[in-house]
Amino acid sequence: MSLLVVGSVAFDDIETPFGRAERIVGGAGTYIAWAASYFVDDISIVSIVGEDFPQKELDALKERGADVSGIKIIEGGKSFFWAGKYHLNLNARDTLVTELNVLADFDPVLSPTESNSEYVMLGNLTPAIQKSVIGQMTKRPKVIALDTMNFWMDIAMDDLRDVLGHIDLLIINDEEARQLSGEYSLVTASEVISAMGPKYLVIKKGEHGALLFGEGQVFFAPALPLTEVQDPTGAGDTFAGGLMGFLASRDHISFEVLKQGIVCGSAMASFCVEKFGTEGLRGLGTIEVQHRLDKFTQLVNFESPIL
Amino acid sequence: MSLLVVGSVAFDDIETPFGRAERIVGGAGTYIAWAASYFVDDISIVSIVGEDFPQKELDALKERGADVSGIKIIEGGKSFFWAGKYHLNLNARDTLVTELNVLADFDPVLSPTESNSEYVMLGNLTPAIQKSVIGQMTKRPKVIALDTMNFWMDIAMDDLRDVLGHIDLLIINDEEARQLSGEYSLVTASEVISAMGPKYLVIKKGEHGALLFGEGQVFFAPALPLTEVQDPTGAGDTFAGGLMGFLASRDHISFEVLKQGIVCGSAMASFCVEKFGTEGLRGLGTIEVQHRLDKFTQLVNFESPIL
Numbered sequence: 078m079s080l081l082v083v084g085s086v087a088f089d090d091i092e093t094p095f096g097r098a099e100r101i102v103g104g105a106g107t108y109i110a111w112a113a114s115y116f117v118d119d120i121s122i123v124s125i126v127g128e129d130f131p132q133k134e135l136d137a138l139k140e141r142g143a144d145v146s147g148i149k150i151i152e153g154g155k156s157f158f159w160a161g162k163y164h165l166n167l168n169a170r171d172t173l174v175t176e177l178n179v180l181a182d183f184d185p186v187l188s189p190t191e192s193n194s195e196y197v198m199l200g201n202l203t204p205a206i207q208k209s210v211i212g213q214m215t216k217r218p219k220v221i222a223l224d225t226m227n228f229w230m231d232i233a234m235d236d237l238r239d240v241l242g243h244i245d246l247l248i249i250n251d252e253e254a255r256q257l258s259g260e261y262s263l264v265t266a267s268e269v270i271s272a273m274g275p276k277y278l279v280i281k282k283g284e285h286g287a288l289l290f291g292e293g294q295v296f297f298a299p300a301l302p303l304t305e306v307q308d309p310t311g312a313g314d315t316f317a318g319g320l321m322g323f324l325a326s327r328d329h330i331s332f333e334v335l336k337q338g339i340v341c342g343s344a345m346a347s348f349c350v351e352k353f354g355t356e357g358l359r360g361l362g363t364i365e366v367q368h369r370l371d372k373f374t375q376l377v378n379f380e381s382p383i384l
Numbered sequence: 385m386s387l388l389v390v391g392s393v394a395f396d397d398i399e400t401p402f403g404r405a406e407r408i409v410g411g412a413g414t415y416i417a418w419a420a421s422y423f424v425d426d427i428s429i430v431s432i433v434g435e436d437f438p439q440k441e442l443d444a445l446k447e448r449g450a451d452v453s454g455i456k457i458i459e460g461g462k463s464f465f466w467a468g469k470y471h472l473n474l475n476a477r478d479t480l481v482t483e484l485n486v487l488a489d490f491d492p493v494l495s496p497t498e499s500n501s502e503y504v505m506l507g508n509l510t511p512a513i514q515k516s517v518i519g520q521m522t523k524r525p526k527v528i529a530l531d532t533m534n535f536w537m538d539i540a541m542d543d544l545r546d547v548l549g550h551i552d553l554l555i556i557n558d559e560e561a562r563q564l565s566g567e568y569s570l571v572t573a574s575e576v577i578s579a580m581g582p583k584y585l586v587i588k589k590g591e592h593g594a595l596l597f598g599e600g601q602v603f604f605a606p607a608l609p610l611t612e613v614q615d616p617t618g619a620g621d622t623f624a625g626g627l628m629g630f631l632a633s634r635d636h637i638s639f640e641v642l643k644q645g646i647v648c649g650s651a652m653a654s655f656c657v658e659k660f661g662t663e664g665l666r667g668l669g670t671i672e673v674q675h676r677l678d679k680f681t682q683l684v685n686f687e688s689p690i691l
Contacts, residue, residue: 116691166568261473264611285592288609297606297683302595304571323689337689367691374688376604381681382630382644384423384674 078219079119080325081191082109083210084200084314085180086124086148090160091353093167095307101354102134104157105200105224106148108311111358112318112345113198114141115366117325121191123147123210125183127154137359147191154179167309168283187213196325198317199223199244204236211243220330222246222321223275224313230256242274246335248317250281263288264295277335279320281313289339292332298339299376301347301369308353312346315358319345344369385526386426387632388498389416390517391507391621392487393431393455397467398660400474402614408661409441411464412507412531413455415618418665419625419652420505421448422673424632428498430454430517432490434461444666454498461486474616475590494520503632505624506530506551511543518550527637529553529628530582531620537563545580553642554582555624561587570595571602584642586627588620596646599639605646606683608654608676615660619653622665626652651676 084106091098106124113120120143128150135145160174183206192215199207201224211221221244229237230253237257241247247270251263257273258266267278267290277291284306286299320335320342327334347369348357391413398405413431420427427450435457442452467481490513499522506514508531518528528551536544537560544564548554554577558570564580565573574585574597584598591613593606627642627649634641654676655664 262611262613264609282592285589286606295609295683296686297609298686299593299604299606302571302602302604304569306569333687336686340686341689363691370689370691374686376602377684379603379605379643379647379681380640382648382677384670384677 078117078196078325078328079121079194080113080117080196080198080321081121081123081187081194082106082113082198082200082318083123083185083207084109084198084202085157086122086126086130087157087159087180089158089310089354090174091308091310092162093308094163094165095305096353098308098353102131103159103311103354105311105314107138107355108314108349108358109198109200109318109321110138110143111141111355112315112342112349113322113325114138114143115345115361115363116319116322116341118142119325120144121147121194123185123187123191125149125151125179127156127179128152130156147185147188151179161310163309167306185210189215195219195328196321197221198321200314200317201226204229204233204240208236208240208243211240219328220245220321220324222248222317224248224317225253227253227256238273244275246277246279247275248279248281248313248320250283250313254278254280279339281316283309283312287316287339287343289332289335291335294332296332296336296339298336298343298373300343301372301376303347303351306350309350310354312349315349316342316346318342340370340373344373385424385503385632385635386428386501387420387424387503387505387628388428388430388494388501389413389420389505389507389625390430390492390514391416391505391509392464393429393433393437394464394466394487396465396617396661397481398615398617399469400615401470401472402612403660405615405660409438410466410618410661412618412621414445414662415621415656415665416505416507416625416628417445417450418448418662419622419649419656420629420632421445421450422652422668422670423626423629423648425449426632427451428454428501430492430494430498432456432458432486434463434486435459437463454492454495458486468617470616474613492517496522502526502635503628504528505628507621507624508533511536511540511547515543515547515550518547526635527552527628527631529555529624531555531624532560534560534563549581551582553584553586555586555588555627557588557590557620561585586646588623590616590619594623594646594650596639596642598642601639603639603643603646605643605650605680607650608679608683610654610658613657616657617661619656622656623649623653625649647677647680651680
């Protein structure tokens with residue numbers, strides 16, 4: 078099935094306790110597409126870059142089966158740029174630079190093929206842009222998933238509340254869930270948020286795993302305990318990409334399938350954080366990905382204790 | 385099989401954002417014994433209290449099948465007392481008062497029955513006391529489990545390293561594992577710690593669940609997402625009690641059985657935090673405990689995704 082990815086494609090400068098990388102390719106759309114490409118072939122990316130963006134990066138995504146014709150290249154423009162530095166424990170980071178550049182004028186216009194997509198992943202963007210994409214869909218997609226952040230809750234809460242009424246799956250982190258709901262307990266937060274519209278809610282807890290709420294059920298998937306985490310940048314987007322890629326590959330939505338999707342997202346995120354930028358997501362083989370998925374099964378599988 | 389519990393039996397003053405309780409019964413030994421009592425009948429508690437300690441509390445443990453004759457009552461003495469106040473998010477707390485009282489002179493002398501126990505749970509005490517208990521065992525117990533804390537790593541590391549060479553299972557939290565190993569990654573920490581002696585290592589991560597390392601394998605069990613946590617006091621001891629109670633009830637140790645034990649520990653901890661002090665651990669029925677265990681299975685159970 079077809080997956081439409083709308084999100085930033087950008088340059089990042091990243092410093093972690095394990096090293097630094099300058100002007101590497103990043104952005105939510107990039108991470109989502111790379112992760113999803115291991116599960117589904119029919120991916121379209123809608124984004125915007127400057128003429129400074131390397132063609133070989135677009136070609137690499139094309140080789141993974143992604144249609145990059147929806148990535149608008151602005152002549153004379155500069156790509157979105159973010160620079161950040163992680164704290165020692167990697168649990169927090171400081172943003173050093175944010176240059177919106179061409180992203181400031183991003184106003185996606187979908188092609189007929191794109192607007193006919195069955196699965197839609199809206200990366201973190203202004204709620205108004207996310208809403209505009211949904212409004213351009215010619216038929217109701219099977220799943221519209223959305224990521225957002227505290228910043229939009231602070232400055233565009235009405236728009237955000239509006240778009241939440243039109244999606245199926247919200248993918249946010251614990252801090253965002255708490256701010257959006259005004260509740261500390263994630264269980265209570267999930268109830269408040271599901272009343273805003275989304276049938277399913279995923280709360281990402283970084284190294285502490287992810288929770289799925291929906292259909293009156295709860296599911297939890299841990300993050301894989303890793304010997305070394307090099308760079309957490311993009312892990313949340315990668316998670317969303319693995320999840321949505323898996324859903325699009327199954328074409329049948331249920332709580333059970335979503336659970337498997339969460340595991341796929343967690344597996345891809347574990348590859349992501351092992352290396353800098355998108356490096357950990359490149360050149361993986363099917364066997365390698367399957368092996369990582371199996372590791373998750375082993376990690377949490379147990380025979381139910383009977384008293 | 386017989387379970388010997390050595391740990392404090394005490395009074396606590398507790399303040400959380402949800403309320404306060406004064407001079408309620410607490411202590412590691414108390415929480416461990418209450419939790420274990422839902423899995424195994426043959427429990428002996430070795431501890432020390434003052435004459436201020438209520439007989440009805442000892443009777444309540446006796447009714448749960450625990451032998452409390454090893455709890456020494458010091459005439460004219462005062463029981464160990466701890467007062468603490470939790471921060472808003474319950475993830476941190478300030479100790480307001482610690483009065484060791486009779487615990488300062490705790491020097492356990494095991495009865496012949498106690499020294500013949502097959503399972504031993506050493507609650508957080510000075511490593512020298514823990515070592516003394518191990519030295520009094522007349523035959524090698526099937527499992528010796530131990531809890532400790534950063535304080536002993538600061539002031540009695542040599543003693544702690546010594547006792548770690550004589551146990552099977554170390555149960556500590558993530559912060560303690562990092563301090564003990566000098567490693568931030570819990571995977572690397574587990575390797576350093578297992579080289580110190582314990583065949584199995586459990587790293588508790590509070591609301592983020594628990595990891596089990598051993599036999600070259602890793603297992604993770606989440607904490608149950610709860611609508612309301614009233615009081616986290618004793619959750620770690622309760623976890624250890626549920627785990628060791630289950631092991632003693634099975635009388636067969638393997639990684640598989642330990643996994644189930646971790647789930648039992650997590651289930652009992654979830655009861656514990658829902659109410660103040662030991663209240664959540666009292667008066668549970670078998671069906672209630674089994675139902676909670678089943679919830680954990682539902683929470684993490686998924687069909688392995690195949691690419």
